[in-house]
Amino acid sequence: MLNISALRDLEQTPFADLLRQAAALRDAGHGRRISYSRKVFIPLTKLCRDVCHYCTFAETPKPGVPAYLSIDAVLRIAEQGRRAGCHEALFTLGDKPEARYAAARDALAALGHDSTLSYLAEAAGAVLDKTGLLPHLNPGVMTKAEMAMLRPVSASMGMMLESAADRLCERGGPHFGSPDKAPSVRLQTIEAAGELAIPFTTGILIGIGETRAERIDALRRIGELHERHGHIQEVIVQNFRAKPGTKLAGADEPDLQELLWTIAAARIILGPEMNIQAPPNLTPDFYGTLVGSGLNDWGGVSPVTPDHVNPEAPWPEIEALAKATAATGHLLVERLTIYPAYARDPQRWLDARVRPAMLLMSDAEGLARTENWAPGLPISETALADFNRTPYLAAVDRTIARAVDQATAARRLDTTDIMRLFQARDRDFRHVCEAADTLRRETVGDVVRYAVNRNINYTNICYFRCTFCAFSKGKTHDDLRGKPYDLALDEIARRVTEAWERGATEVCMQGGIHPDYTGQTYIDICHAVKRAVPDMHIHAFSPLEISQGAATLGIGVSEFLQRLRDAGLGTLPGTAAESLDDAVRAIICPDKISAGEWLNVIEAAHKVGIRTTSTIMFGHVEGLDSWALHLLALRDLQERSGGFTEFVPLPFVAMEAPVFRKGGARRGPTLREAVLMHAVSRLALHGQIANIQTSWVKMGETGVRLCLQSGANDLGGTLMNESISRAAGTQHGQELPPPAMRALIRSVGRIPQQRDTLYRPVDAERETAAENPADLAPLILTAPNDPQALSRRSA
CATH class of the missing domain: 3.20.20.70 (Aldolase class I)
Known part of the structure; x- marks a missing residue:
């Protein structure tokens, strides 16, 4: 002064x-x-x-x-x-x-x-x-x-x-x-x-x-x-x-x-x-x-x-x-x-x-939220018209253009550059999204892939207290979203068999951290899947479950991962990452593994030959700096290990999340922020992670189209039984069948292709089986006190 x-x-x-x-x-x-x-x-x-x-x-x-x-x-x-x-x-x-x-x-x-x-x-x-x-x-x-x-x-x-x-x-x-x-x-x-x-x-x-x-x-x-x-x-x-x-x-x-x-x-x-x-x-x-x-x-x-x-x-x-x-x-x-x-x-x-x-x-920058959309809700015509409004500015900001050029050349951006890309609005926003889409076309082409899979959440009982989670229950607690359950192995096997008959190549399995589960529980789940359908790919267990399972057996993470691999585990979902910023984790998941521990589990999986996805959950209490730190942590790990198959942005669905209901979080990202996460990740991860997935469960069909035009190239899975986002309040359903997937992909002028978990085309038999599936049988939610419940079998 x-x-x-x-x-x-x-x-x-x-x-x-x-x-x-x-x-x-x-x-x-x-x-x-x-x-x-x-x-x-x-x-x-x-x-x-x-x-x-x-x-x-x-x-x-x-x-x-x-x-x-x-x-x-x-x-x-x-x-x-x-x-x-x-x-x-x-x-x-x-x-x-x-x-x-x-x-x-x-x-x-x-x-x-x-x-x-x-x-x-x-x-x-x-x-x-x-x-x-x-x-x-x-x-x-x-x-x-x-x-x-x-x-x-x-x-x-x-x-x-x-x-x-x-x-x-x-x-x-x-x-x-x-x-x-x-x-x-x-x-x-x-x-x-x-x-x-x-x-x-x-x-x-x-x-x-x-x-x-x-x-x-x-x-x-x-x-x-x-x-x-x-x-x-x-x-x-x-x-x-x-x-x-x-x-x-x-x-x-x-x-x-x-x-x-x-x-x-x-x-x-x-x-x-x-x-x-x-x-x-x-x-x-x-x-x-x-x-x-x-x-x-x-x-x-x-x-x-x-x-x-x-x-x-x-x-x-x-x-x-x-x-x-x-x-x-x-x-x-x-x-x-x-x-x-x-x-x-x-x-x-x-x-x-x-x-x-x-x-x-508020939005993630602390500016006014000027739209009524939130993840999990339909995008109104008014919101879409405002999103597509003609830019006011005539030229792109030079710092934005420079960061885009550096990313396009596969050079590592720094935190400031990535934050600047996330701040893009108006003409700058259009430039970032168009550059990401061009880079997508040059990197992976015009094919948009999807997997036919089934989500199996084997328990909703969890002793962790993540403030964003609307899915988990206490051991005996009932609430508006249903009763606690703890599936029997027979029910898991039944769902696996039914999924295979409907054309699935993968079961994605995660659950709450049940206080009575041990590492052997997760091994038993793998055995049950493979006994039911030997060719089914098991995509299962978050790094938090891996860490907890290893600890209960008194062995290291690497040894536990090898035991799971030997039992049939194919790949690991990169969930439980939420935000790889420990200051944010202290608010939304204080008793969970730290960011460093999450990265260590993922790197250990890559070293034993288990590939993983990577994710971010965004739009709650964190800011642009946390987004940048997260993307750079993933990029740096991929450069060391090469084990990530894709990056999946997961917009925070707020409606039933405890932290939101108590007034402690935003409503999720704005539509601009949600689309930007796909575009900026395409740029920031270029040269390391080729596949950027967009979630139809969170974004809806209109949002998916916007993301596919802004750097995304994958639609994830059909899911069959989506329950975690649904518990949080999403209105976008539990399953998106292959015909709907293909129609959605073609609506933006792209080429659909059914894939397996590792991005390989599936054979004709799987495609045929997925085309006209039978209706799903009613789910059996095994009660926690049932003798066949997983926790009682493991006790």
């Missing part, structure tokens, strides 16, 4: 050079993005004890006009905003009107409150709980105790510093008679917000009689507070607008150059990472010029309510703002009231009451 002596440099720097310097700093910190928040304004009260000489928001009590909006009126406004796609409810109100007006005190008493801030807490809590919108509170000066009271019902708060010049509060100044405008009082409020870890908005108002030096001093003080607490999420540079009926009605407004100079100065003083905002409705004809001065945010724009502070200045249409922003080479992105850096660290910055609503509205 600059010191006071640097003011001379700002004054002496040629204006055009100053703007270029500020814009370059902004691009270094924020790239091509300019953000905004889609919000609804709720003027809880227009009464105020202050008498600022330029304000038309504050009113005096009037007969017949309620002093405060009722809770019902507040909720009607909020609901109107929710229906219009808003994510933020901005509460605007005057400072402590009860200190000046008896009408305010009487109205509060009738509402059951003794202060405006107490009533604000009730109103904000009602909006949060009943509409899910994130409240942002602008109630003026507050004590630390008052802010602590409001923190549980707000995602962020704000108060303009306006100026740090005490002289503006003297007689004749614009703040004379306004005790809450004293700079020291306002700075104390901003400091208290930092001490309470409240994401805070502040800024300066220019053109009310302050000097440039005083503006710089105000910006410096804001910067010093941010250096201490890290809580200033945005700084607004707002230009004074003269309003009829005020004492400053005849005052000169700051000209455009003065506004641009101040925005640039704010950027240079506060640095590349700070969010600098200028309200677009106050300078409506100069969007491109404002962007050139170094701002990176347009602030709140409401599709339903006016700017109650500047009612004479209408909001721009969001589409027009997007086009004007794109004309400068920048991309308009929607954020929440809480900026991404704060949204990505909710444990620190948000109260537990607010976190679920924020996570519900």
